[in-house]
Structure formats: C-alpha cells, structure tokens
Amino acid sequence: MSVEELARAVGVTPGSVRRWEAGTQAVGDRAFGRLLKVLHCDAQDLTPGERGTETLADLRRAAGMTAVEVASALQRKRAAEGLHITAKKVRDLEGGRPVRGQMWLSSEALGRVARMLSQVYGVPNRVAMDAWRRSRPDDLAPKLPARRSRDASETALATWCALNERQRSYLTCIFLQDQEAEEEQRQNRYAGAARRPAAEWRRLTLALSAPAEVVGFTRIQERLREAGIHDPGTGSSVSALGRRGLIVVYRDRVYVDGLGDVPRTRVEMTRRGRGVARAALGVSLEQGPPAPLLSSWLWKIVVRVARAGAQGVDGSLAGRGPHYLAVGQSPDGRTPSRGFIVLRHPDGTDHGPYRWFLTDSGRRHITDHVDAYRSLYPGVDVEGVDGGSG
Incomplete structure (x- = not known):
C-alpha cells in the first residue's frame, strides 16, 4: 500500500502515517485498532508485547477505542447499573489506581465489569480476566457471574416424542457415535495432533451397500444391532430424520477391495439433532470449567x-x-x-x-x-x- 492508501483506509492524514513510520508520532488508540484491521495483523506484530502479556490498556487499544468510548459502551449495559462508570474510572482501572465507589470494592461487581469489558473488546472472558490481573495484581480478584444453567428445551422434547421407536433408536445411535468421534478428536488435540475440520470427522459412515459378510458392519450399525435393530439399513428412518432437520444424509461411492466402487451412506448430526438427543437422553452440554479456570x-x-x-x-x-x-x-x-x-x-x-x-x-x-x-x-x-x- 502507498502512504496515501494506508492513510485513507485508517482514516488519518498521510502526514500521520509518515510520522508513524519515522517513529516521531505515536499511533492513537482509535487509529491503532483500525490499523490492525487494515493490515490484517495482531498488536504483537506492531509492538514489543507478546501474546499472553496483554493488559487492559492493550485490549482497549487493540479494539481501537478511547477510554471515553469504552465508558460510553459500558454505561449502556444493564450490568453497569450502580457502577457510575466514567472515562476516568476506565483509565484508573487500567493504571492500577484505586477506583472510587463502594461497589468497586465487591469482587462480584468487578466480575461484572470484567465480563462487560470482554464483550466490548470482543475477547473471551478469560482474556479479559488475565489482562485485569496483570493490570491490577495486588487487588481483589474479580468473580465472574455464574453461568446460567440450560434446561432441556420443550421444543426438543416435543420433537423427540414425535419420532417413532425405530427413528429414536437411529437418532440415539448416531448421536452416541458423534460424541465418540468428538471425544477422539479432543484426545488427539491434547496429544498434539493437528486440528481436523469438523466437517470431516463429524460426517459418519452409516452403511455400505455391499454384503455384510464382505464389508462387515459400521460402528453405527453395530450400535443399532445392539439396540435390537438387526436390519440397520438407510431407508425410511434415515429419511425421516433428515426431513426433520436432525441429520444431514450424504450418498457417494467408495472403493472396496474385491468389489470395486460401492454406494456409501454417511450421516452428520445437525445442531438441532444434537439438542433433541441431549434433551431426550438427559445428556447435558459439556460446558467445561468456568472462566477463567483451566481444563x-x-x-x-x-x-x-x-x-x-x-x-x-x-x-x-x-x-x-x-x-x-x-x-x-x-x-x-x-x-x-x-x-x-x-x-x-x-x-x-x-x-x-x-x-x-x-x-x-x-x-x-x-x-x-x-x-x-x-x-x-x-x-x-x-x-x-x-x-x-x-
């Protein structure tokens, strides 16, 4: 980019860009956030800081916001009631200085502020909490609000009740195999393996259109047989689950030694399908540890x-x-x-x-x-x- 093009994209004068490049003028807070977006880079590419060392001021600059803009954004949030947030309080918070106000002595109130900052800056709660503790290491630690528990959806249960027994068995077996594949991917990541796209490993083989004595049964078919379905095909039950938006069905061909190309049916759970299965089976969605705790x-x-x-x-x-x-x-x-x-x-x-x-x-x-x-x-x-x- 030319100096003029960069200046136009960031919204400053070409003279400002030349002074930035010459090191005679610091980049302002607003311009810094826009500069990161225009150059498609992280703050660490332009500053001496490293990931994992960010302070609250660093998060604000990366978001391209002034203290006045942050205070204004926080004031509009319901959780800010009674905190009387001002730009001065934002700057005092970043600078490790005392923040005036009785509510600012409560770890619960500080947790509300930390969560609101994560929302304003567009970062996970854990990032805001870590930056908070770096900025204010000697203060009371904020206590993030507890997560709200999720009750089983009445709509999901109604969908389950509308299925016949065979369709429920198919959905259950596909869901269990989906969860097994998810756990396998999680363990692989822990062991250092490269992350695979979910579109690959969530697409599960349901059946091969070939004699079972030659190709055997897939894991889903084995689950269905264990559930009492000894002719686990890919017909009406699978089609019914697909029409209800609980699974997506894919049909293609795969090469098998001795048989050549044979038709294959694969299935993938939709988000709605997982929700219905979880509600019916009483399986809670694994939330992981509460922020900012580690797994x-x-x-x-x-x-x-x-x-x-x-x-x-x-x-x-x-x-x-x-x-x-x-x-x-x-x-x-x-x-x-x-x-x-x-x-x-x-x-x-x-x-x-x-x-x-x-x-x-x-x-x-x-x-x-x-x-x-x-x-x-x-x-x-x-x-x-x-x-x-x-």
Missing part, C-alpha cells in the same frame, strides 16, 4: 511446572499445552495464550537448554484459584502448590 489437562501442566520450581520443566513439553499456556503463543492464531508459563534459561544463566517456568501471571492464577481447582479436580494433587517461586 484438567492444562491445570495438570501448570501444577507440574509449579512443582518444578527453580529447576523448571524440560523444554520439550509435549502436546498442545504450550499453545494455550505459554507467553508468545496462541491456541488458534487469534486469541492470546494465558501467559502462565514461559520458555527461558534458568535464573543466573544465559546459555544451555531452555526450560519451562511459571510467569508472575501463572503464580497469581494459582494463588487466586487453587481452592477452586481442589474442588473441580480432586484427583489432581496440589499439595504444596501455592503459586510461590518454588
């Missing part, structure tokens, strides 16, 4: 690094854990990591192998939430793990 496998990594203390953990930490936890990393290429561990030389050395150590954010997270983790994951031993230096 079990990530918490185990943090505990392991914490136990290692000043010795650190070998730099070849396996799996995708570092993508979620380490400074400078990102789990998806967009949102930052938690920034709880860092790969560096041990203290007092500047050569040799790198090892994993807790960051200040990691130690603070343990201190804030170790009691909650004890209840959430009682099988993880946290004896002596308190976020200290060793």
Whole structure:
C-alpha cells in the first residue's frame, strides 16, 4: 500500500502515517485498532508485547477505542447499573489506581465489569480476566457471574416424542457415535495432533451397500444391532430424520477391495439433532470449567511446572499445552495464550537448554484459584502448590 492508501483506509492524514513510520508520532488508540484491521495483523506484530502479556490498556487499544468510548459502551449495559462508570474510572482501572465507589470494592461487581469489558473488546472472558490481573495484581480478584444453567428445551422434547421407536433408536445411535468421534478428536488435540475440520470427522459412515459378510458392519450399525435393530439399513428412518432437520444424509461411492466402487451412506448430526438427543437422553452440554479456570489437562501442566520450581520443566513439553499456556503463543492464531508459563534459561544463566517456568501471571492464577481447582479436580494433587517461586 502507498502512504496515501494506508492513510485513507485508517482514516488519518498521510502526514500521520509518515510520522508513524519515522517513529516521531505515536499511533492513537482509535487509529491503532483500525490499523490492525487494515493490515490484517495482531498488536504483537506492531509492538514489543507478546501474546499472553496483554493488559487492559492493550485490549482497549487493540479494539481501537478511547477510554471515553469504552465508558460510553459500558454505561449502556444493564450490568453497569450502580457502577457510575466514567472515562476516568476506565483509565484508573487500567493504571492500577484505586477506583472510587463502594461497589468497586465487591469482587462480584468487578466480575461484572470484567465480563462487560470482554464483550466490548470482543475477547473471551478469560482474556479479559488475565489482562485485569496483570493490570491490577495486588487487588481483589474479580468473580465472574455464574453461568446460567440450560434446561432441556420443550421444543426438543416435543420433537423427540414425535419420532417413532425405530427413528429414536437411529437418532440415539448416531448421536452416541458423534460424541465418540468428538471425544477422539479432543484426545488427539491434547496429544498434539493437528486440528481436523469438523466437517470431516463429524460426517459418519452409516452403511455400505455391499454384503455384510464382505464389508462387515459400521460402528453405527453395530450400535443399532445392539439396540435390537438387526436390519440397520438407510431407508425410511434415515429419511425421516433428515426431513426433520436432525441429520444431514450424504450418498457417494467408495472403493472396496474385491468389489470395486460401492454406494456409501454417511450421516452428520445437525445442531438441532444434537439438542433433541441431549434433551431426550438427559445428556447435558459439556460446558467445561468456568472462566477463567483451566481444563484438567492444562491445570495438570501448570501444577507440574509449579512443582518444578527453580529447576523448571524440560523444554520439550509435549502436546498442545504450550499453545494455550505459554507467553508468545496462541491456541488458534487469534486469541492470546494465558501467559502462565514461559520458555527461558534458568535464573543466573544465559546459555544451555531452555526450560519451562511459571510467569508472575501463572503464580497469581494459582494463588487466586487453587481452592477452586481442589474442588473441580480432586484427583489432581496440589499439595504444596501455592503459586510461590518454588
């Protein structure tokens, strides 16, 4: 892009762009957010900061908002009632200074503010909470509002009741296989495997139009046989589920040794189909741990690094854990990591192998939430793990 093109896209004068490039003028908050969008890059590409080290001020700049605009956006939210949010309070919050007002002494009220900021900045709750603790490390930790429980949908149950017994069996078996495939993908990601598009692994083979003594039964057909359906075909029951929008049916051909190309039927659960199956079977949608807590496998990594203390953990930490936890990393290429561990030389050395150590954010997270983790994951031993230096 030319200077003029960039200036026009960002909404500033060409002179401002030239001064940015020369290093004689800082980029304003509004322009910084627009600059990221125009250049299709992250704040880390333009600043010395790394993912997993963001402060509240960093989140605001990346969103391209001034403190006045943030205060205005927060004031319009119902959860802001009684907080009397102003631009000064936003700046005091970012600067680690006391924020005046009785309600600002409540961890529940602070949790409401943290959630509203995540909404205004377009980031996950955990990102806003981590940035909050970096900006205000010595203050009371915010307590995010509890998630609302989801009751089974009456519409979903009504849809289930409208199915006949055979159709219910088909939907149940397809749902169970869908959930098995989902768990397999989750375990593969934990082990460090590349993420596969859901459109690939959610499309399940239901049947091959070939003699069973040659091709056997698919896993869904085996489930159907276990449910008492010994002729698990692809006829009226499958068509009925497809017409109701509970599954999508795909028909193609696949090569089988000794038979050549044979017709194949594959099925994929729709979101509505999963909702109906969950409501009927009493399976709650797995929500994961409440923000900003970690999943079990990530918490185990943090505990392991914490136990290692000043010795650190070998730099070849396996799996995708570092993508979620380490400074400078990102789990998806967009949102930052938690920034709880860092790969560096041990203290007092500047050569040799790198090892994993807790960051200040990691130690603070343990201190804030170790009691909650004890209840959430009682099988993880946290004896002596308190976020200290060793």
